Amino acid sequence: MIFQFPLLLSALLCLPLVWWLLRATPPRARQQVFPPVTVLSRLHPKETEAARSPPWLLLLRLLVAGLLIVGFARPFIPGSHNGAVASGSVLLVMDDGMWSAQDWTERLNAAQSIVDDAERTKSRLLVLTTAPQAEAPSTAPELQPAAVVRQMLNSLHPSSWPVDRARAAQQLEHLPQTPFARVVYLADGIAQGDVDSFAKALHARGTVQEIRFAPQNSMALAPSTPAAEGGALARLLLLPSPQPRLVHVAARTTDGGTLAVVPVPVAASATQADVQINLPIAVRNRIDTLNVQGVASAATTVLLDENTRLRPVGLLSSGGADTPLIGSIFYLRRALAPLSDLHEGTLDALLARPLSVLIAPDGTLAGAQSQKTVQDWIKNGGMLIRFAGPALAGSQRDAETSTPTPQDAARDLLPVPLLDGARQLGGSMTWGTPQHLAPFEQTSPFRGLSIPADVTVSRQVLASPSADLGAHVWARLADGTPLVTHMELGRGEVVLFHVSSTADWSNLPLSGLFVAMLQRLTEHANGLSTPADTTLLAPAITLDGEGMAGPPPPTARAIQGTALAGTVVSPIHPPGLYGPPDGRRALNAAAGMQSLQAAQPVGTLTDASGQRPDLPLGRYCLLGFVLLALLDGVLVGLMRTGRLFAPRRAAPLLALLGALYATPSTAQTQDATAQAHVPAAALETRLGYIVSGHEDVDEASRAGLQGLSDFVNARTSAVMGHPDGVHPGTDDLTYYPLLYWPITADATTTPAMTAALNTFMAHGGILLIDTQGQDGTNSTDTTFAADAPGTTAALRRVTAGLVIPPLVVMTDHHLLAHTFYLLHDFPGRYAGQPIWVAKEGDAENDDVSPVIIGSADWAHAWAVDSAGNTPFAVIPGGSDQRLQAYRFGLNTVIYALTGSYKADQVHVPMLLKRLEDKP
Missing domain, CATH: 3.40.50.880 (Class I glutamine amidotransferase (GATase) domain)
Structure with missing residues (x-):
């Protein structure tokens, strides 16, 4: 048993005091008036001695006090880990390929339990995943404290391609020669790649404990053609099991409608079964996706294209x-x-x-x-x-x-x-x-x-x-x-x-x-043709590790038409649909697979039960305290009155019992908070700014977005929270509709940062890039501000890897000019600067520009200090120019939140009339 607050146990030293108090204040004796001896009540003895409490009552109350003290000390029994947990560095290797999605929750729970062990022993961890990534990390894996690793695990997701154990073996060989007290491998149990070299590299780091998660449930769905035997559309591949199984495969359309759910019986020890869809041809040809029910994975999802139609x-x-x-x-x-x-x-x-x-x-x-x-x-x-x-x-x-x-x-x-x-x-x-x-x-x-x-x-x-x-x-x-x-x-x-x-x-x-x-x-006959050798099929729709369809990631690359059949899914070729809308071809995760084979154990083989979570005892101690306190009250009441304990005295204790039992223990609360940490930006709408590393610039960005958020809150129904500084490639950008990026002369990017920003823009986010213009070379011209010194080159440098559509200079006819206010100018701290947006018709996501580039230094115009004042002057228009800057900022926020809603043609007559009436 381990106590989370062991210092509280020192209160047990007070138990003798409790014993003394109980002796000094025994229960009141039952009174019975006897008339003949009333005269004796007037006699006063020279000494008084209190009657002693019964020994069993003393023991009961000491036990009640002890349970209260121990309960607040939060004891818990450590979960079983199939062996003692040694103190020292921990190497955690995880299979995060397409077969890991089938038990991803259990996999993360086991990993978090390992992190908990390391945290109790003050050990550091090194985490290594085996699925390849499109862009190799810029730095080698390093030992991290448990808190950092826990956050990193929460951000992991299964990949939609297989693991690469040969690459993982090379990474293990290049790790620093750090002795590891514990090496844990969370395996998917599927034989693939160079297992021998991987096992050798893993054993070189220490004694390996391998955890598998019900490998007999691992399965894949491989596509077939209508020419397959019996007209099967797919083939179910499984690891053999001694028991017969019944697997259900759902046939769905692109919009998610279910056309049929087909039971697929699998005999004992069988490794494959055909999936036959007995539907009318007109209905069967509407099937776009096949997936195994209850198993969310790219490996169990098959996309159908025109080549599979009858x-x-x-x-x-x-x-x-x-x-x-x-x-x-x-x-x-x-x-x-x-x-x-x-x-x-x-x-x-x-x-x-x-x-x-x-x-x-x-x-x-x-x-x-x-x-x-x-x-x-x-x-x-x-x-x-x-x-x-x-x-x-x-x-x-x-x-x-x-x-x-x-x-x-x-x-x-x-x-x-x-x-x-x-x-x-x-x-x-x-x-x-x-x-x-x-x-x-x-x-x-x-x-x-x-x-x-x-x-x-x-x-x-x-x-x-x-x-x-x-x-x-x-x-x-x-x-x-x-x-x-x-x-x-x-x-x-x-x-x-x-x-x-x-x-x-x-x-x-x-x-x-x-x-x-x-x-x-x-x-x-249906207008389909096989692409020529020189035809490239661009990715159109791709699957993530859990088999969910979505836009392709920025790292996805086109595939040559005739090479599609032999292409193996990978980070640059994820499973999905490739090609133009009238001739899309499917690339499936399990395409070409004939069978699944269980991998040989790499280390001491255990299952997920070997990583059971800790068992908290604090709530049970407090429950025992309340029950025994109730029992004490009942017994004292019987001793005094000979009657049952009054319900009104029991009610407060029963309420306390319910409150204590319903309240989770601190250990569980902390675990739940750590495992399910929700960023504040996920709970309320917030703007973000990219941290530049310059304290003055970052503070101006924070103050500017705070001022803009306050302005939006005061004039619209939108509710904006406090802005956040973010580091693309490290922080999750999913929750932010708009990111403000102040460009400095020394601004640089990393591949991870570029990939994160591309993903952000591809999923509907807007990047507002500001080169923070300063006065031009002509000091007498205060209406124009060129880019800040050095930011022109920096802008080319940091946007080199970004997927940016063709840009044009924004005019007052652009949607940004009338999403909320009707604007003709878009100043910031400086006026007269051109703003660049995506050319109409060339932007994705409903023709919303993913990037807005300017040099008006909007953050300084929006900024407010703690007293609500505007500390930076605007040139040359003063307060009127600042109001226009706020209005442009509000339009940009509404544009980021609502997209092209305001482009609806129903609003055009009203807008034209308002433009004509404007002096």
Whole structure:
């Protein structure tokens, strides 16, 4: 048992005094008047001796006093830590990759318990995380006191990419040669990376205690394609468990709506299970996200893109077309079934439903009326895929003209004019040999597909030579003759395979290439195409470690289109959606994973129960004090009156009991305060200023923002608190809508500071940069103030890494000029300075400028001292100029709080009228 306030135990020395007082003031005896002896009451003895209290009552009251003293000393039993806690430096290594999000709360609780141990032994800690960061820290990890480490742990969040234990091993090797009394590793239990070198580097620092958090519950959701077996959209990967499990996977839309919750049974010892969504095609194609219910992690979240949609495809059939091996739709049906929503039937039946693609084998589009119906359907956006064959070759032989024109081809639903008959390649009656396929060109939707060496063509229909024939070719044979041609018709397309859909003209239908080509065409039918090698896909939406979608971080980089499939998620390529809105591609955290494997223990293996929190005993001591005090009162009452204790005496003690029991112990309160420390800026709206390191500048910034906050509070419904000085890269900037940044000549930034400011602006914050103008070189000109000496170069230096959109000089037509007051000038301490804001239409976050740059020295104009006076003069306009500066500041605050609300066109007539009435 440990006492948080051991000095209070000295009060136990007063217990003998309590014993003496109890002897001196025994309970009053029961009085019974006996008339015959009333005369004796007038006799006064020479000595009096008090009756002694019963020994059990003395012991009871001593126990009551002792419990009161011990209770206020706040004793507690230290939590179990699977071994004695040694005094000395502590090395805490944490896996904070994408699998740590599944038990992040338990992980932080265990880490905080380790920090508590270090705090009691006055030890310092060094914390090392294993997930890589986009920007390496500028300084090496150092030993920190427990209070600093506790705050650092509260600011940690799980990453959306795996850990890099090889990098962590290098960091361990470069740590100072400091002896560690305790080395604790909070592991995710998943085998990944170079575990051996990491374990070796960890053991070199001391005896390792490894804590795992229910590794059998670790899981991942890997994406699959609609061509997967059974039409599965994803595959659940798990560590084996001796018990069967039931996992629920939710299918949601982008706006968060849930379309289905699918139970996925997992057999005992199974390591994977398919996730099948049995929904109508129209509903299934609306699914944007799959995630495991109850597990918030990027590893258990799958984003779907257009490549996973099922396209409704119609397949024209006729009598005998499905004859095994020789029927015209036999191979088509087997190639298309897993790729799309396939429907078979007559032309009228197929076109009566929504279709993306219509496939017509040879001989199925006969008759002018059928061709006219299909032509209208194509012009509305459909894609017709035709296959050649004896019927098509014969129709060209029977044509009226031997040289068909492109107009004739379009009328006949052909992409190019065809020559008569069919070309024979190979056989006993010809000198030719079957032709192989040529590599696909970069303009073809088939680019990138691997061509099997055994695929050959022995017969084909030939395209009529023309000057623009090459523009219609998507695939060729090795001799250059077209194999697949296309033509745009209205908003749709016509595609022709110059071979039949059976195996008598080519063995292409027998190959996997045939399936891949049909898949590319169904995707292309909806306006999708695979990015070319040179196309860069910019990040559009990314996931954080808990699987929540949001804007990409400033460190995210674009990915080359064809490299997306092989890209591994990392700090520069976080999981998310990449590319333009009409062709976004998904990069998922678990893409490409086949299974999960448990990692071998690095040290002495324990679980989270090995870090149980301390058990406070103070409240129980005080509870015992109140109960025994009540018992004492009851017993004394019985001794005096022989009746039950009066309820009115019990009421105050019962109230005290409830208050003491409801009040948490000091130890728990301190722990809760330390673990759930909430910044003041999270409880009230505050402005912030970036600390420059110059006391006079920082004091002016603080006083200026205080004066501006008071002005805003007095004239608007906004309630602003006291301003805060912040250090970007160290302090959390999330809570501030506006940061004031005074630029000094020696101003510098660090990568962490730049990244923090970029994140701040990307999430809607506004950065007001002030170069603190001073009088220009012409001392007689008091209406203009140039930048302060040296701040022009400093401004270029500190903004070099910031993501700033194109800037223009602000005019009184800008939204900032009428968010609250209608302003024509925007002075500060100095007047006549230009203000630079983002060009309209180039800013993110609802076209709100993330940065405002000027040199009017607004802080000195806004500043107020402790007496409420304005200590700095404004030049040249005096009080009127100061009022305009305050009004500009108020407009800026409202702009930061409400964004482009005031840009609503409904306000334009009123604003124009007020501008006309203004003298």
